[in-house]
Amino acid sequence: MVERFDAIVVGAGPAGSAAALVLARKGFSTLLVERGRAPGVKNMFGGRIYAWPLVELLADWEKDCPVERFVTKEGIFFLTEDSCLGVTYESPRPPEGGPASFIATRSKFDAWLAKKAEEAGAMLVTGIRVDGLWREDGRVRGVTVGADDRVASELVVIAEGAAMGLVRKAGLRGDLEPREVSVGVKETIELPAETIHERFGLAEREGAAYVYAGRASLGLRGGGFLYTNKSSISLGLVVSSEDLSLRRMEVQDLQTQFRMHPAIQRLTKGGKVVEYSAHLVPELAWNMMPRLVADGVIVVGDAAGFLINNGYTFRGVDLAIASGIAAAEAAETARAAGGMSAVNLSAYDRFLRSRNVLTDLERFSRAPLYLKNTRLFDLYPRLLIEIADRVYRVDGTGKERLAEAVLEQLRAEDVPKLRLLRDLLAGARSM
Amino acid sequence: MTDVSTEPPVRHGLRIIVCIKQVPKAQELSVDPVTKTLKRVGVPSEINPPDQNALEMAFQLREKHGGEVLVLSMGPTAFDESLERAIAMGADRAYLVTDRALGGSDTVPTALTLSEAIHKIGAYDLILCGEETTDSSTGHVGPGIAGHLDLPQITYCSRVEVHGTMVRGTRMVEDGDEVWEGPMPAVLTVNFGCNKPRQPNLTGKIRVKRGGLVTHWSASDLGLDPAHIGLRGSPTIVAKVDTVQLPQRKGRIFQEEPAVAVSLLLEALRKDGVIPW
Secondary structure (H helix, E strand, O other): OOOOEEEEEEEEOHHHHHHHHHHHHHHEEEEEHHHHHOOOOOOOOOOEEHHHHHHHHOOOHHOOOHHHHHHHEEEEEEEEEOOOOOOOOOOOOOOOOOOOOOEEEEHHHHHHHHHHHHHOEEEEOOOOOOOOOEEOOEEEEEEEEEOOOOEEEEEEEOOOOOOOHHHHHHHOOOOHHHHHHEEEEEEEEOOOHHHHHHOOOOOEEEEEEEEEEEEHHHHEEEEEEEOOOOOEEEEEEEEEEEHHOOOOOOOHHHHHHHHHHHHHHHHHHOOEEEEEEEEEEEEOOHHHHHOEEEEEEEEEEHHHHOEEEEOOOOEEEEHHHHHHHHHHHHHHHHHHHHOOOOOOOOOOHHHHHHHHOOHHHOOHHHHHHHHHHHHHHHHHHHHHHHHHHHHOOOOOOOOHHHHHHHHHHHHOOOOHHHEEEEHHHHHHHHH | OOOOOOOOOOOEEEEEEEEEEEOOOOOHEEEEOOOOEOOOOOOEEEEOOHHHHHHHHHHHHHHHHEEEEEEEEEOOHHHHHHHHHHHHHOOOOOEEEOOOHHOOHHHHHHHHHHHHHHHHHOOOEEEEEEEOOOOOOOHHHHHHHHHOOOEEEEEEEEEHHHHHHHEEEEEEEEEEEEEEEEOOOEEEEOOOOOOOOOOOOOOHHHHHHHHOOOOEEEOOOOOOOHOOOOOOOOOOOOOOOOOOOOOOOOOOOOOOOOOHHHHHHHHHHOOOOOOOO
């Protein structure tokens, strides 16, 4: 006998669990299927989550959400071989309940959110990889696992993450190109909480979120990140997989060099690497996003390419949760309109826009292209640091004014001023 | 031997009961050097691997002949994990006989208890067991059930076929295969590794989540006499457990030409009393 649900959600990450939670609340019989043996075990993410959609999803989310630390200190740093130039911004966290951002490890966060979906009435099944869509009479009728295991549903919510296997099988987009995916690596480095507080100037529950450019990725397009957990540091890189293959480099070698940089060494000294993991990160240009709905299908989270990387903020989890909520609302609208056809589900677009998901994606849609400019990752960080060196060095040989130092260095690096100006303008527009 | 292939097919499919045991995962086991018993605490569990082959055998028979696969076990409620896994693999229902009074049972009361449970389940065509368990390796329980229920049995089967009301088991023996046939109902024990047990599937896992498929029975539900179960009902006495010390080998190599080397070897073995003549 075939098992039947109103909705099947494939993938118990933030997007899938949020969708399942809201679908269950709205009275849909909901199955949430996760490939890992538990939600979050497959996931490497240890980093920042912007909390605004959680406030909408669960009014009392702060009560038991596995927050490592709330972000109170932001930093952006440019690295050359042995130097580091950076800006930090410190701010106390906003009042209780207000939108904040926090650092979490996805293994704990995903387990927590999936539990909330179960509590709302969704059925969670783990350890199963859905590898196909069950199609009949030209529409999707459920999911398939292997040759003869199938489960029926009116709606399939694809929340499978960056690999987009089902998205492609549903015909919502073509194969991924190497330039559309980055590779993320992360190490977890154990350090006592007191050491973290001292080195980063943090109090209990306060956290730092740093991004690194330049030498962090050895000049490849991409960058480094560092987040403080309770008693560990997440240190990693996100690097263009196209550049990795062109330059024949291994991401773990880049990570080792990044970890050995003096500026990073100072922060992680004495720590023990206890975990290493790698993951795909979608970096789709706006025009390469998949179609978001089809008859009986809706796509959420990374699988839909909902990721914003504009160089200084890196957003994925908040967009994932917001898209999960929007998908459930679209399902409710479609049910009222008579069924899960693509036309009825198209209200998804409206619910995404009401949360600024699509609007933010459009607004920053130039960023992926702009961030493809390799000068950003190689030449300009070096330039900035050499200028800083000129500005701060006093050795009795005579001192130029700031503007002179800048111009002198541009000449030394052979950078045409017009190109610099154009890059600056493009950067300002896209960010 | 009658030719069973001409018999009419079974009409309503087969009702197969598979007896399973939950055991500690063999790769993660170690022996306590002091007590000489298995360290079971904190070790993950699995369905006894030969029982997994018995389950797979049952599923294949159901696919061919229709019917249902019921799973039976005796043990603490933690065994639900394995019964649920069996359902996730495709079993229709499961029964667990669980009672403090059964603690300490050896293979005699275990076979008795399972027989009573099978009796309570009612009509059945086949009872399948794994050839033995990985945590005690006796191979007693299957034949014990056949004894208690007074049923024909075929042990160590690597192939099982059903023709009409007859069952045919192919058992692997040292110098080849033996083929035995008997009338159903019958007890068969299944060879370890004779097939590739399937993994739990999505439909199976959903059925587990929906619940209600595992029934618990106590010793009194089965009307078992307390004198016949648990430690009291177990004739086995463990007098002593010891570790076998492997003797140190001499590692002597005879490098003379073969005829000479052989006679030198024989002489050395005689001298050490390894061969007495």
